[in-house]
Amino acid sequence: MSRLILAVMLALGLLFTAVAPSALHAQSLNAEDRKKIADARTVISEVEAEQEARAESFSGLLELRERIEPVRDTLKAIVADLQQKLTSEAAQLTELGPAPAAGAPAEAPAIAASRSQKQAVVNEIDGQLRSTRALLVQAEQIWGEINEARRELFTSRIFTYQNSVLYPRFWRQLFDQSMPNLRERLAFKAQELSRGMDQRESWPVVVALLGITAAVAGLLTWLRRIFERFRARAIAEAEAAPSKARIVGYAYLVLVVRAVPYAAVSLILWIAVARFDVGPEDIQSFLLGLAGAIAVYGVATGATHAAFSPRAAAYRIIQTDDGTAGRSVVFLDIVLATYLIGLVALGIVQLAETHLSVTVAVTALVALWVTVTGGAVLIRYKPRVSDPPVSGLIKLPLHLMRPVFWLLAVVIIGALALGFISLSGFIVGRALATAVILCLAVLVYVAVDTIFYDAVAPNALMNTKLSGALGVGPNTIDLAGTVIGGALRVMTVVFTILVLFSPWGLEFGYLNPFEDVFFGVRFGEIRGWIGAAGIAIILFSAGLLVTRLFVSWLDHQLLPRTGLNDGVHHSVTTVAGYAGFMIAATVALAVAGVQLQNVALVAGALSVGIGFGLQQVVQNFVAGLIVLAERPIRVGDTIVVKGEEGRVTKISVRATELALGENSTVIVPNSDIVSSIVKNRSLIDATHRATVRLSVARDSNLDQVFAILREAAEAQPNVLKSATPTVNITRVSEIGIDFDLSVLCDRVSNLDRVRSDIYYAVLGKFRESGINLAEARTIVVAASPPPAS
Secondary structure, three states, rough: OOHHHHHHHHHHHHHHHHHHHHHHHHOOOOOOHHHHHHHOOOOOOOHHHHOOOOOOOOHHHHHHHHHHHHHHHHHHHHHHEEEEEEHHHHHHHHHHHOOOOOOOOOOOHHHHHHHHHHHHHHHHHHHHHHHHHHHHHHHHHHHHHHHHHHHHHHHHHOOOOOOOOOOOOHHHHHHHHHHHHHHHHHHHHHHHHHEEEEHHHHHHHHHHHHHHHHHHHHHHHHHHHHHHHHHHHHHOOOOOOHHHHHHHHHHHHHHHHHHHHHHHHHHHHHHHHHHOOOOOOHHHHHHHHHHHHHHHHHHHHHHHHHOEEEEEEEEHOOOOOHHHHHHHHHHHHHHHHHHOOOOOHHHHHHHHHOOHHHHHHHHHHHHHHHHHHHHHHHHOOOOOOOOOOOEEOOOOHHHHHHHHHHHHHHHHHHHHHOHHHHHHHHHHHHHHHHHHHHHHHHHHHHHHHHHHHHHHOOOOOHHHHHHHHHOOOOHHHHHHHHHHHHHHHHHHHHHHHHHHHHOOOOOOOOOOOOOOHHHHHHHHHHHHHHHHHHHHHHHHHHHHHHHHHHHHHHHHHHHHHHHHOOHHHHHHHHHHHHHHHHHHHHHHHHHOOOOOHHHHHHHHHHHHHHHOOOOOHHHHHHHHHHHHOOOOOOOOOOEEEEEEEEEEEEOOOOOEEEOOOOEEEEEEEEHHHHHHEEEOOOOOOOOOOEEEEEEOOOOHHHHHHHHHHHHHHHHOOEEEOOOOOEEHHHHHHHOOOEEEEEEEEEOOHHHHHHEEEEHHHHHHHHHHOOOOOOOOOEEEEEEEOOOOO
């Protein structure tokens, strides 16, 4: 029997060994993953070979990065899959246990074969994982080198030292050598363009497109003037305080009407280049760049006019006075037009491929003209009044515009004088683009606010239609709009920040400057620059700012639409504030390299020593958490604690503030609230019963007394009509008859006033009706005569 069992086990072992290669193959990479790895290796080799050749081109480096990025993502996915497989197989191998030691009894052949098969699978997956991970590291390294090359190229072009504009030799060389060369190059380009157009017979197309462009531009400009007159007339005839939706609608109309003529010209130029062969490739690139610059200028000038509305203060988006609005629009119009002309001039210079000094001169003149023009506008402007009235929807720190401009002006003039011409042109371009981007962001922000906050308010028409179509309540629509609007606000702010901090191309015609943020700088690199402590401080500050904004949004936007009372609002916002603080602190400590378990150990070691000193603080802190969680008292409740009665104005984690009727504040530790008997007059119901007690003479007309008391109670506006006032006789004595008038007051805060008003009314009626209050009688006991002697 034992031989039969041994033979069966041997056969099973041989069978398992025979199928082991197929099982091993099943655990290895499939054909698709093998092909992905081979393709990735090919792309990595090609990109690595082309890096040096494209090191001086922004577009070339960007193309290489776009080729390497999907390879990184693919390799990351394969590495993650292989790591998961390796972990699973290694766990199964561990369950089989180690092989028997030398001299130990032999184990079953099936277990040995299984261990051998599992070990082979683990070895193969581990080898594939190592090779794939090495390839991923190579791709990551190339990706970092490309980004570093782009940063170095950007920095080298920005901070390139060139001849200072103060050197006479620079201008003498410009007029003696560069300008004649520029004329010759332009004449050559014109002849080349003319020959090319003659060969292609493109003159009729160009003439037709020029005619169409002129006609369209003239028509749209005429329509814009008609719109401006119509807008001015409509504004004059409209109400003095237009609605928010009307203001935002007019702002977008101004943006569209001002941008459309330039967009039409840009579109025609693009059609001429894309659909018709109008010249050599370099001229076509110049025309595409020109089309893009014209379109951007149209959007920029439309955004500034829409945001500032210099001629209609009631329809202004950015809150400011008329003088600042007019000055801002004039300044931006002039400098944007100057910058557009400078871009076109730079494009022509690059097209001519002339001396570098011409490019330097054009850049310097544009930067200088923008600075001088802005300074002249700021200097000549003098406010008519010391404190002019302001209007607008969104408040921005425009008071910083003047010092920021003068600071930039000093830097630009200094860069021009020292010979850093590219730096001066870069600062001018970034400053103008930042202003335009902020105007566009403000327009988007107010549109989100108008659509998702005002348009879906409970009494708005859109809310009624949506609630009827979706079958939900108006408050639900309002709450959903608030949540969506808050998310869109965050997206707008984040996108604006990313755009402002994105690298921008320097070449004329480079129309997609926002391809990534900080040139692909990774977190580890930033941490290496400013240190872990600096990153921790920045993250902690940003976390506190985000927490403050989020709590403000909860308190002013979301929670008021939920129907919750003020106490719940305060509890939610307080907990959210402390939670945000704890999260920010935890993240900052983790980034700084502080292990939280080490903090816990230190705190545990010090807890014995500082426990007695912080006992009350910790006790109040825990009690505050209990109060915020259980909510036995809420903000707005009227409570009595430790002999003090007042209204709860604030609940923090340490103490609770009560506002007393004597216009003073009492700060009660939370431990007293948790451990003491607290009378909450408005925990379940805000209403409260007030009792008025009076004692009248015994000979008074009782029916008349009852009528006067009820009439005085029912006449009070703060007494609930749903609860009938009750009048009861509580005691009859030799002095008089005692009455209790009980009424239900709408709020606890109105109790004292209701009592006072009822007393005043009742006493007045008693005097008119001749009803006397009970008076205490003094009983005089005569002394007994002395006994007779």
